[in-house]
């Protein structure tokens with residue numbers, strides 16, 4: 001009997017799920033539009049249905065031992081999603097509890113996608129064997145999963161590790177979704193990169209292929225594409241993004257002294273374009289004590305599957321934790 005876990009990634013648009021083993025091998029995968037269901041309880045029932053259907057299609061004997069979910073604004077301690085701006089259901093949503101009840105009380109754990117990405121890196125990726133590291137996800141926003149002593153830092157209330165909302169610009173900072181101004185994610189994320197490129201386009205008459213794209217249609221992918229082809233304005237936008245990010249990472253190093261920091265998500269998919277300026281700024285700003293010591297690298301998880309692998313790893317980590325607790329009980 002093969003032991004598998006289900007990994008589920010919830011975002012405002014798609015819900016993606018997969019059956020995965022302890023080595024990160026994906027046995028089956030599927031997705032459906034998150035907003036298909038106006039009622040939250042129907043959404044949870046759909047997740048169960050889809051996972052059962054996926055399981056029914058597998059021709060090897062297997063057991064689903066736990067379920068891990070990466071979801072916005074979700075709280076590892078309570079298992080709830082709390083006031084997620086990007087989801088259609090409002091308030092507190094008891095996702096883990098409802099899904100666990102539907103699966104005969106199997107362990108169901110939730111956390112945000114950046115924490116899931118950190119656990120994914122630890123179980124399947126480049127952070128194997130590391131006890132102190134961080135994963136920074138550069139998507140529409142900026143998320144961070146911080147691992148200290150082998151465990152994700154959840155903090156007092158379950159929401160620790162909001163590197164995206166440290167304030168990095170004091171005067172005339174860009175307005176942030178959190179209601180404040182000048183947060184890191186307004187600068188280092190796909191939205192931030194886009195905004196920086198738009199500002200550069202407004203200020204200069206330099207020849208750039210970005211001028212051929214109507215501003216409202218310009219995406220971070222267009223900027224990456226242009227930068228790869230050597231476009232000076234697009235390259236400059238990545239440079240500026242990397243400067244903000246690198247400076248913030250130098251501060252993060254002073255707080256947690258990590259062995260490594262991994263970049264993942266859409267903007268990180270531009271690879272050296274973002275890695276090089278970020279590294280430069282990080283080394284320039286870090287305390288002498290840590291210069292040249294902290295590895296900054298790209299996530300080694302395959303970009304497309306990283307969110308579901310992170311969620312699956314969350315379930316595996318939970319089983320490992322339970323086994324350790326049981327073993328400890330036997331000793332004492």
Ligand SMILES: [Zn+2]
Nearest residue numbers: 165176178183
């Ligand atoms: Zn903010």
